[in-house]
Amino acid sequence: MTRRATIKDVAVAAGVSRSTASRALTGRGYVATDVRERVLAAAENLRYVPDATARYLKQQVSLSLGVLVSDLRNSFYARLAAGVGQAARTQGYSLVLAEDGGSAEAQVEAAETFVATRVAGVVVTPVSADVTTYLSRHRIPVIEVDRQFAAGACDAVVVDNQTASQQVIEDLIGLGHRRIALFIDETTWTTGRERHAGYQAALAAAGIPLDPDLVVSSGWDVDAARSAATALLRSDERPTAVFAANNVLAEGVWRAANDLGLRIPDDVSLVSFDDAPWMSLVTPGLTAVAQDEAALGAAAVRRLLERIAEPQAAPVTVMMSTRIVHRESTRAVRP
Amino acid sequence: MTRRATIKDVAVAAGVSRSTASRALTGRGYVATDVRERVLAAAENLRYVPDATARYLKQQVSLSLGVLVSDLRNSFYARLAAGVGQAARTQGYSLVLAEDGGSAEAQVEAAETFVATRVAGVVVTPVSADVTTYLSRHRIPVIEVDRQFAAGACDAVVVDNQTASQQVIEDLIGLGHRRIALFIDETTWTTGRERHAGYQAALAAAGIPLDPDLVVSSGWDVDAARSAATALLRSDERPTAVFAANNVLAEGVWRAANDLGLRIPDDVSLVSFDDAPWMSLVTPGLTAVAQDEAALGAAAVRRLLERIAEPQAAPVTVMMSTRIVHRESTRAVRP
DNA sequence: CTGAAAGCGCTTACAG
DNA sequence: CTGAAAGCGCTTACAG
Structure with a gap:
């Protein structure tokens, strides 16, 4: 078989309708236990992987989050992205990642990709208010991390x-x-x-x-x-x-x-x-x-998902703590 | 207007059919010049952003690439991912990024997401042959970077x-x-x-x-x-x-x-x-x-896109050069 | 508990 | 050069 298995193939193999196959596969709606098992076995057999693209289209929202940072080569952003990815994965979301090299236009371009792919929300380290404006206009929840350009207009995770x-x-x-x-x-x-x-x-x-x-x-x-x-x-x-x-x-x-x-x-x-x-x-x-970049990222995801669940809530700014690490690069000035 | 504009809205606004609107917007197929302009103006007006999800579903491939690395906090992977992202963006692809923390199971899980979202291809720093096997079985082009577990079965970019x-x-x-x-x-x-x-x-x-x-x-x-x-x-x-x-x-x-x-x-x-x-x-x-991690990433994307264009070609392994940077951490042993 | 039907937003042969 | 129609692979009220 050269074609990818679809839910129709699974349904045929299990001797049920596509509706029933869908209910068995997603776990939403009633299915008799034996029927469910037959469907799952058929899916397994055919190595069926649901087409997320079709699901998203139907449901009008995807299970992916956009992440937009300036430069992955900077350890701050790399660790932040890692933290976001970690937390996103835990919640069942995948990550669409873009870098902007510090350019506001590049940020808006990346944001266009995000709205085109219907990400559920975006974590951004903004370089201007443009991204947030753009995304908000398209009804995509945004959270600013590290710095704020749209304070009061969207959520944020920052430090003092x-x-x-x-x-x-x-x-x-x-x-x-x-x-x-x-x-x-x-x-x-x-x-x-x-x-x-x-x-x-x-x-x-x-x-x-x-x-x-x-x-x-x-x-x-x-x-x-x-x-x-x-x-x-x-x-x-x-x-x-x-x-x-x-x-x-x-x-x-x-x-x-x-x-x-x-x-x-x-x-x-x-x-x-x-x-x-x-x-x-x-x-x-x-x-x-x-x-703690990982914690910043995790907090951003947490807050973003809350926002997705409750779009009308008032924007909140989460303040994370910092820690001064004393090493040996300072000393008393000579009298 | 609270709903997102669809191509239908654009078509109505421009007074044409959806087919025509689509041709004008994508640039594929005939459209009279004045009609095209009317459509584009309408799209602009409505802030229309095509739903990539629908387009992908219809065309059966997405314009995104999967990237799977072990750990973004390691500068090698972060720079590699940055290089891949850079090159991908240039070619009009967006990036779905996942980290596996060095676990083979996590790699396969990430691969499932990649097939579910119908990425056009995957760049991976593998930790076993499983990812490649899994993705190949689902007809998704893969390229291994840094190390090879499926030599001969897929493309690779490595150094000597x-x-x-x-x-x-x-x-x-x-x-x-x-x-x-x-x-x-x-x-x-x-x-x-x-x-x-x-x-x-x-x-x-x-x-x-x-x-x-x-x-x-x-x-x-x-x-x-x-x-x-x-x-x-x-x-x-x-x-x-x-x-x-x-x-x-x-x-x-x-x-x-x-x-x-x-x-x-x-x-x-x-x-x-x-x-x-x-x-x-x-x-x-x-x-x-x-x-040169950025160059590795760019070469991987280049090769991956060639593979996508020509799925049946024989696998190639691209060898990138290394450079020895001499600093001061070595010295002659005392006689 | 199950299935037929509609529909998500696109694109694309095809007929005109 | 344009439009009606079909279809991509799902999900989801709804009728039975």
Whole structure:
């Protein structure tokens, strides 16, 4: 047999109608026990695998979830996607995955695919409000993860960026640092804005005047971060500590310090937001604000499925906790 | 309007039949220019997005590819998946992604989802021949990547593990090493078998007798690798160099060396198969056999699409090149 | 408890 | 060049 078995084949083999075969196979509706068994045996025999495409068409919704992240090569997104996949699978959903490379247009393109394939919902790390707008217009539930562009319009799973950042800066201040640089790629997303706010709040609380020169902006990739960091660390007024607002920026600073022959933490202390795997492998290990990406992903799926079940409920923002992992990349400033 | 627009809505709005609307929208078949424009305008207006589910059902194939890897948290798989996604998107395919955590049953389960959703083809890093058997039985083209379990029965994209491993060991021998350990998690997959063979070949060529105690097997995760490596490095007969057969094992060795206070390369040289991102961040940087994961993924998609176009062609195995990245984790053995 | 019929939203020969 | 009709493989009220 070259053709794939359909429910009709199963029905014929079991000597019943397609309706009955369907009821036996799905478990919905009445079927006599012996009939059910006959149908299941026939299905087994024919290696019948229901065509999800046909089922979805009939039911108008699929058992798959869309996941849209910026870049799988960044461990943060890879782990997040892994967490989403894990949780989705547990709930019987499969994953349609897309990467956007940080582009808003690419996000909308991916979103078109999601609506075309009728995914049941979408988990996204947004780069603008466009995806959410687009998907919402097509009545597809969305949940924003990591940052929010559509707060109040859809669910979200985030962490308290400000508190964590403030804590980390306070620790640095406690070590005697006064010239603390914030190394950051954007301050327009909620992540950047809040991490910036935490930085400012900690300085303000300690009565340290804000020095705008110490808030250094960088491009978003490692190469850009590396050169921006090189400029920063080479300046006469080099900071005694740097807070890198994410793992890519931290990598840039790390590489720049190596390039310049600066020792961490002796010449400069370094703290990162996001705890990438490499940070526990290098010497000294990097002190970092760790997020549990798998937990973020799982929470996103959980919330998304609740939303699917109850489309009219008010949007909720789930706040996940962070954890500061103290390693050896900071030290007291020399008196 | 609360309902999603269908092609019927578009047809009505444009004042044509559904057939004509379909021809205009898909670009297949004749449509008068002005009619086409009217249809497209109507579609735009109604924010019409064709239901891929219905299209697939009718055409009996989808424009999506299945990707099945072990673990997205391993940078090798994450980058491979990214490469596949990139290439797939370029060709108009979307990605259904699944992780198997290294389990053969999980692979078959994922494969069931793939056949249910009628993916056009599957890219897999197999852990047994089961997936390929299962998918082939359902007439779904498969391509194995990284290792082969169904050589001759389906396409594959691999690297020349043996040659690369042999080269790396020869380099070590050239540095005067004689007690070189192979640290490996399995020798039943093609990857492990070939890397092992390369190790043996290099020793044989140099007339160095094989010492079975120097082929050290380890569990597959970092914790297992770390403790196995600790035992290895702590032994009286400690090797002067270690060749870790993949990036996870290399991480285990790295951590074990740190735990024990051993310096690389002074106390022991270390070389890895797979060049993970952290290997260029640590000091000393790790010498490693690098694979271009994005290129592997792209080649897999290319070959898979050829196979889809020509299902009867003989299976081909595509061999990708590797590159040895020399860093500072090896040194000449003390005389 | 079972089956005939309708229908999900498309595409595609085919007749005109 | 266009439209009516059939059909992809399911599920699901509904009648019996």
